[in-house]
Amino acid sequence: MLALSLNKITKSYGVDVILQDVSFTINENEKVGFVGKNGAGKTTLFKILTGEITPDSGEKFIPKDKKLGYLSQNLGLDEELTVFEETMKVFEDIKSIEYRLRELEVLIAENANDSDNSNYEKYLKEYGRLQDDFEKKNGYGCESFAKGILVGLGIGPEYLDKSISLLSGGQKTRVALSKLLLQNPDVLLLDEPTNHLDLEAINFLEGFLRDYRGTVIIISHDRYFLDVITTKTFELTNGVVEEYGGNYSYFIEERRTRYKQRLKEYELQQKEIERIESMIEKFRSFNREKSIKQAESREKMLEKIERIDKPLLDEKSSRINFECKVKSGVDVMIVDELSKSYSDRKLFENISFMIRREERIALIGENGRGKSTIFKIIKEDIAPSSGYIKIGKNVQIGYYDQEQRELSTHKTILDEIWDSFPHMAVKDVRNTLAAFLFTGDDVFKEISLLSGGEKCRLALLKLMLSKPNFLLLDEPTNHLDILSREALEEALLSYDGTLFVISHDRYFLNKIINRILELDENSITEYLGNFQYYIEKKNANDDDLVVSTVGKTKTQVKEERKKLRGEREKIKKAKLEIKDIEKTLEKLESEIASLEEDLCNEEVYSNPEKSLEVNTKINNNKKKIDELYERWEILMEEVEE
Known part of the structure; x- marks a missing residue:
C-alpha cells in the first residue's frame, strides 16, 4: 500500500x-x-x-x-529536564493511563465495602478497560524499551539522570533520535x-x-x-x-550502465541526424525541383525526430592527488607503552604498535577513548602520561583535523593557500583552487563563512600541496558529499606514502584500509584486514580471537598468529568430526531400536538363526557406539580447551 x-x-x-x-x-x-x-x-x-x-x-x-517522524536540526529538547524525563515524554499517553490506574486502585479500595456498589462496579470496568489498553501499549515495558534505545545509541545509564543542558551537541542529537525511534x-x-x-x-x-x-x-x-x-x-x-x-552499491553500478546506454543512444541519434542533414545538403546542391522536394521531405523527417539530450554524469568533484616530496624510512613510527590520563580519568594505557612505510592503517574505538589524543601526541601538541612515540627517518607528517582548526577563519580562501605556499604563482594557486571547486569570486570568501564541506575541501587542498609522506587523517570524510568522498578515496589508493586514519566511515575503511587497530581502555588489538575482515573477526567465536599486539614484535605477532591459525584449523576439523559422529550415533541408535523391534516378531525369535543374526547386529552397533562416544569425548575436550 x-x-x-x-x-x-x-x-x-x-x-x-x-x-x-x-x-x-x-x-x-x-x-x-x-x-x-x-x-x-x-x-x-x-x-x-x-x-x-x-x-x-x-x-x-x-x-x-x-x-511522519522527522529529526530536524531544531531538536526541540527541554534543557531543564533529565535525559530520561525528556525521553519518556514520548510515552505521556501511557503515563497518563498509569496515573489513572493508580487513582482507580485507591477508589476501588475505598468503595469495596460500600453497600451501594454502583461506583465500585463502574471503577472496576474502567480499570479493566484501561489495564488492557496499558498492556497493549507496552506500558510495563516502555521504560526498559526507552533505556535500551538510549543505551544502544550511546547514551549510557550514567547519563539518564543528567540534565539535557549538560550534554554535548552530539549527545543531544542522540537523545532526539531516540525519541523519534520510540515514537514508531x-x-x-x-x-x-x-x-x-x-x-x-x-x-x-x-x-x-x-x-x-x-x-x-x-x-x-x-x-x-x-x-x-x-x-x-x-x-x-x-x-x-x-x-x-x-541499495547504494546497486545504484552505483546501475547508474554507470544507464549512462553508457543513454550515451550510446545519443551518439547513434547524432549520427542519424548527421546522415539526414548530409542528404538534405546533397539534394539541395542538385538544385532541381525533384531533389528540392526530397530535401524538404527529409527536413520534415528531421523535425519529427524527438531529440535526445546528451546525458550528463554528475561527477563534478575535487581533483585530489597526494604525492610525497621525499620517501620515508621503512619504520615510520614506533609507539611504546603509551598512556594518557586526565586527573582521575584514564583514556588508555600501555599501548604499543609499529607503523611501516606504505601501510594503510585505521585507528578505531568508541568515542572519547582517546583516538584523536593519540594523533595530538604524535604531532607533539600534547604530552603522554607515560611511554613514548618515535618518528622514523625522513618522515614528514601531514595532519587533517576533523574540526579544521588548522584553517585561519579570518582569512580568505585565496590568502589561506597563498600564505601557506608563498612560492606558488597566482595562476597556479587559482588553478589549484579551481580543481577543488573554488572558482571565480568564491576564492575571496572568508573562511568563517564556508560550509563544513567547503572547509574540508580547503583543508585537504593544503594537505595535498604540502606533499607529506605520512598522512594523519582524523575523520576525513565528515562533511564531504559522496562524490568528494570517492575522489578522496581514489587519491589515497594511488598515494605511495603511509596512511594512519581515524574514521567511522565503514565504506571508506573497507576500500582503503589493510590493517585496523582497535583501541580500548586496556589495550590495542590488531586486525590484519579491512573493516569487513574486522567485523568477521569480532563476530567470531572465542576460539577465533585475533592476537593482541601489546609489547610484542611483529615477528612474535606473526608466530603467534600462525600458531592460532593451526589451532583454529584443528578445532574446525574437530567440530566437523563431532557433527559426523553425532549423525552416525543417531543412525546407529535408530538401527538398534528397529532391530530390537524385530526381535519381538515371532518369525525372528522363533527362528534361532535369525535371532542370532539380529542380536549380532545389535551388539556390533553397540560396540561402534561405545567407540564413537570415546572419540566424541576426546574431541569435545579439544574444542572446549
Missing part, C-alpha cells in the same frame, strides 16, 4: 531551481536511500514532505492515517542519522531499522549504512529524482 507520493513538485529560491517536476511513489515498509551532492535539495525535499516548506507547484499525497511513526525520515554516532551505535541503529515495521527514508553520506538498510535508491541531481531498484 501507498505510504506517500509526490507529483511534479517544483521549488526555486530566486533564480536557483532546487526541485523541478519531482515525482515519485514510496510504498509501505520500503527502505529508501536519498543520495546526491551537497546542496542538491535533499533536505528541502524532506521539509516539503513534513510541511515545513511549501512547494511552488505540484502535489503531495500522504494518507491521513500515516504519521509510519514513515521515518532520517537526515544523516549516523552523524555523531560511533560504530557500536551505528550497528545498533542498523539492526533497529532493518527490523523496523514501517517506511524508512534516509538521506546519508554513509554508503555502508545505505547498503545495509536500503532496498531502493533515489538520486537527486539537477533538480530531478531518478529511481534505482536496489
Whole structure:
C-alpha cells in the first residue's frame, strides 16, 4: 500500500531551481536511500514532505492515517529536564493511563465495602478497560524499551539522570533520535542519522531499522549504512529524482550502465541526424525541383525526430592527488607503552604498535577513548602520561583535523593557500583552487563563512600541496558529499606514502584500509584486514580471537598468529568430526531400536538363526557406539580447551 507520493513538485529560491517536476511513489515498509551532492535539495525535499516548506507547484499525497517522524536540526529538547524525563515524554499517553490506574486502585479500595456498589462496579470496568489498553501499549515495558534505545545509541545509564543542558551537541542529537525511534511513526525520515554516532551505535541503529515495521527514508553520506538498510535508491541531481531498484552499491553500478546506454543512444541519434542533414545538403546542391522536394521531405523527417539530450554524469568533484616530496624510512613510527590520563580519568594505557612505510592503517574505538589524543601526541601538541612515540627517518607528517582548526577563519580562501605556499604563482594557486571547486569570486570568501564541506575541501587542498609522506587523517570524510568522498578515496589508493586514519566511515575503511587497530581502555588489538575482515573477526567465536599486539614484535605477532591459525584449523576439523559422529550415533541408535523391534516378531525369535543374526547386529552397533562416544569425548575436550 501507498505510504506517500509526490507529483511534479517544483521549488526555486530566486533564480536557483532546487526541485523541478519531482515525482515519485514510496510504498509501505520500503527502505529508501536519498543520495546526491551537497546542496542538491535533499533536505528541502524532506521539509516539503513534513510541511515545513511549501512547494511552488505540484502535489503531495500522504494518507491521513500515516504519521511522519522527522529529526530536524531544531531538536526541540527541554534543557531543564533529565535525559530520561525528556525521553519518556514520548510515552505521556501511557503515563497518563498509569496515573489513572493508580487513582482507580485507591477508589476501588475505598468503595469495596460500600453497600451501594454502583461506583465500585463502574471503577472496576474502567480499570479493566484501561489495564488492557496499558498492556497493549507496552506500558510495563516502555521504560526498559526507552533505556535500551538510549543505551544502544550511546547514551549510557550514567547519563539518564543528567540534565539535557549538560550534554554535548552530539549527545543531544542522540537523545532526539531516540525519541523519534520510540515514537514508531509510519514513515521515518532520517537526515544523516549516523552523524555523531560511533560504530557500536551505528550497528545498533542498523539492526533497529532493518527490523523496523514501517517506511524508512534516509538521506546519508554513509554508503555502508545505505547498503545495509536500503532496498531502493533515489538520486537527486539537477533538480530531478531518478529511481534505482536496489541499495547504494546497486545504484552505483546501475547508474554507470544507464549512462553508457543513454550515451550510446545519443551518439547513434547524432549520427542519424548527421546522415539526414548530409542528404538534405546533397539534394539541395542538385538544385532541381525533384531533389528540392526530397530535401524538404527529409527536413520534415528531421523535425519529427524527438531529440535526445546528451546525458550528463554528475561527477563534478575535487581533483585530489597526494604525492610525497621525499620517501620515508621503512619504520615510520614506533609507539611504546603509551598512556594518557586526565586527573582521575584514564583514556588508555600501555599501548604499543609499529607503523611501516606504505601501510594503510585505521585507528578505531568508541568515542572519547582517546583516538584523536593519540594523533595530538604524535604531532607533539600534547604530552603522554607515560611511554613514548618515535618518528622514523625522513618522515614528514601531514595532519587533517576533523574540526579544521588548522584553517585561519579570518582569512580568505585565496590568502589561506597563498600564505601557506608563498612560492606558488597566482595562476597556479587559482588553478589549484579551481580543481577543488573554488572558482571565480568564491576564492575571496572568508573562511568563517564556508560550509563544513567547503572547509574540508580547503583543508585537504593544503594537505595535498604540502606533499607529506605520512598522512594523519582524523575523520576525513565528515562533511564531504559522496562524490568528494570517492575522489578522496581514489587519491589515497594511488598515494605511495603511509596512511594512519581515524574514521567511522565503514565504506571508506573497507576500500582503503589493510590493517585496523582497535583501541580500548586496556589495550590495542590488531586486525590484519579491512573493516569487513574486522567485523568477521569480532563476530567470531572465542576460539577465533585475533592476537593482541601489546609489547610484542611483529615477528612474535606473526608466530603467534600462525600458531592460532593451526589451532583454529584443528578445532574446525574437530567440530566437523563431532557433527559426523553425532549423525552416525543417531543412525546407529535408530538401527538398534528397529532391530530390537524385530526381535519381538515371532518369525525372528522363533527362528534361532535369525535371532542370532539380529542380536549380532545389535551388539556390533553397540560396540561402534561405545567407540564413537570415546572419540566424541576426546574431541569435545579439544574444542572446549
